[in-house]
Amino acid sequence: MPSWSFGDSITRLAADGGVVVQPRMGMSQPDRMRAGLAAVQSAGAVTAGTITVDSYTRVGDHASARAALDGGGSLNGFPIVAHGPAVTRSVVDGIAGPDFPVQVRHGSADPRHVIAAALASGLDATEGGPVSYCLPYSRAPLALATHHWAQACESFAAARTAEFEPHLETFGGCMLGQLCPPALLVALSVLEGLFFRQHGLRSVSFSYAQQTHPEQDAEAALALSRLVAELLPDVQSHLVVYTYMGVFPKSESGALQLIADSALLAVRTGAARLIVKTTAEAFRIPTIEENVTALEYAASAAADVRPLPPPDDTGLYAQARSIVDAVCELSTDIGLALVAGFARGYLDVPYCLHPDNAGRTRGVVDASGRLLWQRIGSLPIGDSADLVTGRQLRSAELLDALSYIERTYDRLELAQ
Amino acid sequence: MNQDLTLCEDPEGLDDPDGPDAGGYLGRRDGRHGRDVIVTSTSSDSHTWNLVFLQLVLEELGYRVTNLGACTPDDLIVTACLELRPVLVVVSTVNGHGHHDGPRVIRAIRGRSELATLPVVIGGKLDLAGGLDGSVPAALLEAGFDGVFQDGVALTEFCSFVGSLPTAGRRAVETVGV
Numbered sequence: 001m002p003s004w005s006f007g008d009s010i011t012r013l014a015a016d017g018g019v020v021v022q023p024r025m026g027m028s029q030p031d032r033m034r035a036g037l038a039a040v041q042s043a044g045a046v047t048a049g050t051i052t053v054d055s056y057t058r059v060g061d062h063a064s065a066r067a068a069l070d071g072g073g074s075l076n077g078f079p080i081v082a083h084g085p086a087v088t089r090s091v092v093d094g095i096a097g098p099d100f101p102v103q104v105r106h107g108s109a110d111p112r113h114v115i116a117a118a119l120a121s122g123l124d125a126t127e128g129g130p131v132s133y134c135l136p137y138s139r140a141p142l143a144l145a146t147h148h149w150a151q152a153c154e155s156f157a158a159a160r161t162a163e164f165e166p167h168l169e170t171f172g173g174c175m176l177g178q179l180c181p182p183a184l185l186v187a188l189s190v191l192e193g194l195f196f197r198q199h200g201l202r203s204v205s206f207s208y209a210q211q212t213h214p215e216q217d218a219e220a221a222l223a224l225s226r227l228v229a230e231l232l233p234d235v236q237s238h239l240v241v242y243t244y245m246g247v248f249p250k251s252e253s254g255a256l257q258l259i260a261d262s263a264l265l266a267v268r269t270g271a272a273r274l275i276v277k278t279t280a281e282a283f284r285i286p287t288i289e290e291n292v293t294a295l296e297y298a299a300s301a302a303a304d305v306r307p308l309p310p311p312d313d314t315g316l317y318a319q320a321r322s323i324v325d326a327v328c329e330l331s332t333d334i335g336l337a338l339v340a341g342f343a344r345g346y347l348d349v350p351y352c353l354h355p356d357n358a359g360r361t362r363g364v365v366d367a368s369g370r371l372l373w374q375r376i377g378s379l380p381i382g383d384s385a386d387l388v389t390g391r392q393l394r395s396a397e398l399l400d401a402l403s404y405i406e407r408t409y410d411r412l413e414l415a416q
Numbered sequence: 417m418n419q420d421l422t423l424c425e426d427p428e429g430l431d432d433p434d435g436p437d438a439g440g441y442l443g444r445r446d447g448r449h450g451r452d453v454i455v456t457s458t459s460s461d462s463h464t465w466n467l468v469f470l471q472l473v474l475e476e477l478g479y480r481v482t483n484l485g486a487c488t489p490d491d492l493i494v495t496a497c498l499e500l501r502p503v504l505v506v507v508s509t510v511n512g513h514g515h516h517d518g519p520r521v522i523r524a525i526r527g528r529s530e531l532a533t534l535p536v537v538i539g540g541k542l543d544l545a546g547g548l549d550g551s552v553p554a555a556l557l558e559a560g561f562d563g564v565f566q567d568g569v570a571l572t573e574f575c576s577f578v579g580s581l582p583t584a585g586r587r588a589v590e591t592v593g594v
Binding site: 055059136137138139176351352353354355393394395398399402 | 460462464465467468469472473476483485486487488489
């Protein structure tokens, strides 16, 4: 019998059938959640399932989640803690398995309760990270988030048995969704993986979110895989690509082309898994049917990919490696190194308002669509990064940059 | 929201030595300035691109912005108001819970006598009905906000309101039609 473990399953499914496609999906009611998982499982594609928790559970307010359930109210995700393990087991029973791995997604700076609930429900995979689920979405000090994440990782890893291999995915490759230049995304994804390993994980996937330029994205995703091979050769790993997470095209054809391009990125860079968005993304939370349609579309786009030459080396690997090395030199404890790295500005996420982020860097989209540095603050990449010169950022230019992908892909529709 | 931004441009806001290059995106300001504005989210809202954008808009109008960031607890907003004594507070929220969080925030602010007349506005996606619930702006004004700018309202209207502040001193007073 094949292994149940998420990491084993994804690797085997991808080797057999190409990139595994996975939605984001979470419903408050158990029967709806089960129906969503079943629909994804029976989609005409090799799929993985997702249980996304609601925002009350994300911030640890399980009483409010319980009250909403008791009052018949609808939440924006599955309250895995409030429902408890018996209900969650009933949701995945007979669906989750070696050929349909399921991941819990949560967005929490303090994931201890979510990870405990996943374990109690027999689920072996979740995602996030001490930086990527603290800086963008929380006011928690980074030092506290790393402390909680260390505890959560250790309790997760302690659940390992011969048949059960806990799996974590880094979310660091998706920071803020847009306008974070790829070298820093790659570095953060690697650093969170190093943190996971230090706290006991042996099976880790590494995320990278599609940005604004196909060649640059391919270079970044390949740099990420190279760094993982160099720095974490002892960890079972795979690459996971995310369809663009910023402002989405409004036209159906534009949205489909963007999804197809993310499938191309995944195939070209050897990703085992692709987190897919839908054509409804610009307007609302997608339905089950819209998710299934998008998964099938992405899988068919992936199957049609023709070989492409490797991307040019514009120095992304060298930049990411410089950042990772500089941070790791600050402490042998990766959590302390991350905190010190942000304090010194070796890590500094553009446009991130968290008090522990220096806020002295800036990413801009150039005329060709590449996402480049305009200011690097104290990032240790001064000798390898070409800076885009420009005046102080204006609000209109920020809106232009934020809507670059939307504009570019919606224009494709007009051209047809 | 992104319509006709040119009307918001103000050459006086350019190259401000206290602009975002000086202290990062999250304002860390010492002392009172007379043109300080607080930009904030609400306790339940983790979105920040709207806050980054509004900071730039306000800086272009010549203000010095303290950006409190995402998921701001009510007491943090009140404390920041008491410490900084801004000329304006801009509450921006896009998670659809503004109709719920907004009244609570403004009651906390107005609960301090020192802040009774402080101009405070709220804007963004304030309900889950896409702004179709016409009672929301009135309820927020009634709760104590001085202006309500629902998603879809031209940014020019917000800029007009800001320009009408007594401290702006260089724009004609205009009535805000909300």
